Amino acid sequence: MLQFMKNKVLIPLIIMGFIAAFLSFRYIKELEPNVSTSVVKKEMVLQTILAALEQGHFAPRAVDDSFSKSIYNKFISNLDYEKKFFTKIQIDSISFYEYSLDDELKAGNIYFFQIVNAMFSSQIKKVESYYKEILNKKFTFDSKDSVLLNGDKLDFAANDQVLYTRWYAFLKYRALSKYHTLKSEQNVLKDSSKKAIVLKSDDSLEVEARRGILKDYDSYFKRLKKLDENDRFTIFINALTSCEDPHTDYFPPKDKKAFDESMSGTFYGIGAQLKIEDGKVKIVNIVTGSPCWKQGELKANDEILKVGQGKEEPVDVQGYDIEDVVKIIRGEKGTEVRLTIKRLDGTSKVIPIIRGAVLMEEVFAKSAIINDKNSKIGYIYLPEFYADFQHRNGRHCSEDIKQEIEKLKAENVSKIILDLRENGGGSLGDVVDIAGFFIDQGPIVQVKNSFRESSVLSDKNPGTLFDGSLAILVNQNSASASEILAAAMQDYNRAIIIGTPTYGKGTVQNMLSLDDFSTSLGDFVEKAKAYIVGKENTEMGALKITIQKFYRINGGSTQLKGVTPDIILPSAYEDLDIGERKDKAALKWDEIAPASYSKSNKITNKSILIAASQKRVNLNPLFTFVKQTNEKLKKKEQYNYVQLKYEDFKKEMDEAAALSKKAEELQKKTNNLNITNLNADFAKVNIDSSSIIKNKEWLKNLNKDIYLSEAVQIIRDIK
Numbered sequence: 001m002l003q004f005m006k007n008k009v010l011i012p013l014i015i016m017g018f019i020a021a022f023l024s025f026r027y028i029k030e031l032e033p034n035v036s037t038s039v040v041k042k043e044m045v046l047q048t049i050l051a052a053l054e055q056g057h058f059a060p061r062a063v064d065d066s067f068s069k070s071i072y073n074k075f076i077s078n079l080d081y082e083k084k085f086f087t088k089i090q091i092d093s094i095s096f097y098e099y100s101l102d103d104e105l106k107a108g109n110i111y112f113f114q115i116v117n118a119m120f121s122s123q124i125k126k127v128e129s130y131y132k133e134i135l136n137k138k139f140t141f142d143s144k145d146s147v148l149l150n151g152d153k154l155d156f157a158a159n160d161q162v163l164y165t166r167w168y169a170f171l172k173y174r175a176l177s178k179y180h181t182l183k184s185e186q187n188v189l190k191d192s193s194k195k196a197i198v199l200k201s202d203d204s205l206e207v208e209a210r211r212g213i214l215k216d217y218d219s220y221f222k223r224l225k226k227l228d229e230n231d232r233f234t235i236f237i238n239a240l241t242s243c244e245d246p247h248t249d250y251f252p253p254k255d256k257k258a259f260d261e262s263m264s265g266t267f268y269g270i271g272a273q274l275k276i277e278d279g280k281v282k283i284v285n286i287v288t289g290s291p292c293w294k295q296g297e298l299k300a301n302d303e304i305l306k307v308g309q310g311k312e313e314p315v316d317v318q319g320y321d322i323e324d325v326v327k328i329i330r331g332e333k334g335t336e337v338r339l340t341i342k343r344l345d346g347t348s349k350v351i352p353i354i355r356g357a358v359l360m361e362e363v364f365a366k367s368a369i370i371n372d373k374n375s376k377i378g379y380i381y382l383p384e385f386y387a388d389f390q391h392r393n394g395r396h397c398s399e400d401i402k403q404e405i406e407k408l409k410a411e412n413v414s415k416i417i418l419d420l421r422e423n424g425g426g427s428l429g430d431v432v433d434i435a436g437f438f439i440d441q442g443p444i445v446q447v448k449n450s451f452r453e454s455s456v457l458s459d460k461n462p463g464t465l466f467d468g469s470l471a472i473l474v475n476q477n478s479a480s481a482s483e484i485l486a487a488a489m490q491d492y493n494r495a496i497i498i499g500t501p502t503y504g505k506g507t508v509q510n511m512l513s514l515d516d517f518s519t520s521l522g523d524f525v526e527k528a529k530a531y532i533v534g535k536e537n538t539e540m541g542a543l544k545i546t547i548q549k550f551y552r553i554n555g556g557s558t559q560l561k562g563v564t565p566d567i568i569l570p571s572a573y574e575d576l577d578i579g580e581r582k583d584k585a586a587l588k589w590d591e592i593a594p595a596s597y598s599k600s601n602k603i604t605n606k607s608i609l610i611a612a613s614q615k616r617v618n619l620n621p622l623f624t625f626v627k628q629t630n631e632k633l634k635k636k637e638q639y640n641y642v643q644l645k646y647e648d649f650k651k652e653m654d655e656a657a658a659l660s661k662k663a664e665e666l667q668k669k670t671n672n673l674n675i676t677n678l679n680a681d682f683a684k685v686n687i688d689s690s691s692i693i694k695n696k697e698w699l700k701n702l703n704k705d706i707y708l709s710e711a712v713q714i715i716r717d718i719k
Contacts, residue, residue: 037531042113043108043109046108048521058508059245059587068102068103070584072112073098076116079235087158087162088156088157128221134171144645147642149641176644176649180650234252247505248546249543250542251544256511256542259511272286272287286299291353291358302342307325308337309338338352339353364395369411370712371674372712376413386430396427405437415715422477426481436460438464441458444484445553446551447549447551454593471496483563484550487558493599493601495602497563499567502558504559506557509545512543555595562579612714625659
């Protein structure tokens with residue numbers, strides 16, 4: 001999500017035109033008597049969101065038969081993508097809604113949702129009996145059959161009998177996969193053991209495999225049944241909003257808080273990473289500097305038995321999903337949570353911890369030194385364009401990047417590689433600031449609103465923080481703000497862009513409070529709130545809504561097309577259908593007039609750099625392997641069938657294992673980089689054993705990164 005903040009980047013759409021818009025709002029509904037408060041609240045949320053989309057979205061779709069069809073298909077797909085619950089008979093019974101749902105939406109009713117929700121709940125109970133019955137009988141893996149796993153290419157099962165057969169084939173595949181794993185592990189143990197070991201029979205392994213899958217599906221259906229009507233209503237509303245575009249989303253109140261935390265990189269809790277192991281909630285890792293790290297008693301491998309809020313009666317969390325445990329451990333800053341834990345030695349203890357801020361360090365920028373021959377190259381990793389707008393003086397990626405650049409300059413670095421791979425975007429205000437570190441004033445990005453008015457967002461700070469050589473690494477998951485920064489540096493000829501074509505998200509979102517928005521919607525919302533107050537929470541949550549599109553300073557949009565690197569490197573995923581273009585609801589590509597800017601002369605030998613890189617890539621066996629992997633993945637995507645005969649399945653797995661082994665062997669032969677921490681970071685990365693281990697693993701992975709290695713050779717030759 002891109003947010004216009006810091007006074008530098010304003011969002012006029014949210015504050016302009018709404019008063020007149022309210023008067024034209026066409027979704028009018030009367031409050032019906034004797035309706036449940038739950039239904040009234042859902043209708044209120046629906047009407048408010050429809051109004052917000054009509055009046056606030058960059059390109060609102062007409063609520064017509066086409067829109068109806070899109071929502072109808074998306075909601076059913078979101079509930080049952082693999083087509084393992086609904087039958088064709090059931091789908092046919094509601095098919096009249098495919099082209100009439102628009103009329104129901106305009107009337108403000110939720111009948112379609114209620115019918116589908118009831119039908120899905122009923123099917124969960126029915127299918128639950130299927131998997132238990134199927135997994136209680138022995139599988140034989142000697143028949144020449146297969147299973148299709150791609151939901152897009154499946155039709156709904158004709159009836160319950162066909163649905164049962166589909167579940168049988170799918171569970172047989174899962175058991176076969178587990179059986180193969182167990183058999184392989186046993187063979188490895190036999191080959192590596194110096195003593196004679198007793199091998200389990202194939203029948204025993206098959207039983208063990210089925211028991212394991214049964215346990216997995218017991219947990220799966222437990223989670224499935226925990227999704228209540230409100231959770232599925234959120235799925236329905238998001239089916240509606242995503243028909244406008246892929247990035248317009250509804251956040252109920254509980255999810256809005258989690259979203260804010262993910263953007264800020266901070267939450268209030270204790271700072272322990274959890275996992276479920278054999279049905280037990282265990283501590284995996286303690287976050288350095290967190291409240292439980294400071295308290296000192298909680299250790300890795302401790303099992304959490306109970307969670308208490310201060311002096312209140314603790315809750316037994318054995319059998320809980322990990323998400324639910326996290327929810328009750330997190331809370332308000334300064335409050336106490338008491339964990340009843342069990343050590344590996346069997347002893348138990350109650351540990352009181354005061355909740356505090358926990359910084360998710362993995363989302364923050366960090367840097368390293370690449371020791372290249374007789375010079376130093378700076379490396380900066382930015383996983384997302386984070387910004388904490390919830391707290392005054394909250395953490396911003398632009399400030400952190402500035403600090404990393406200053407630290408690199410202190411170590412006499414004259415070249416920097418900025419890594420934006422897998423960076424899905426974030427704060428637009430921060431990306432404008434970061435771009436400004438590398439140029440001496442000028443436009444960074446252009447923005448167009450729903451009134452088709454465009455404006456230019458510029459760096460207005462004189463001077464350049466870093467004027468040395470710059471390379472930016474991107475891949476197919478670099479999106480939004482990452483694309484803005486890469487595009488601007490490419491248009492200025494300020495940096496060499498290296499990697500694979502980017503995601504193609506050229507739209508701007510803002511978070512709109514539905515509660516604030518609804519205050520002027522008129523009679524129904526006021527009556528609805530009065531009707532449910534005291535019986536149900538009236539909070540509606542928020543809508544992340546697409547309000548603008550951004551454009552490069554050369555006038556072209558990054559929407560759909562993304563940013564094409566100056567130097568394209570092979571990717572195992574380059575031919576797969578990923579990125580913005582895969583979604584039919586994505587906004588289209590277009591262009592506007594270019595901004596006024598002057599190119600720099602920082603890179604004068606681009607054609608030579610491209611040719612030299614291409615030559616190295618063609619001679620690099622690891623990149624050749626990447627190309628071969630891409631071809632295999634493309635064929636697999638087109639085929640989608642998995643063989644259920646053990647010999648055939650084993651052959652496929654052996655081929656995959658051979659490829660993996662080949663990759664490892666090629667990796668060992670690759671010339672590793674020499675990457676070290678900055679002097680300024682030594683104290684931080686060596687603060688405790690956990691930090692030391694994580695830092696060593698990070699550096700180890702960077703040293704073997706062939707894309708980073710190629711970027712080093714490219715930036716080395718920039719003239």
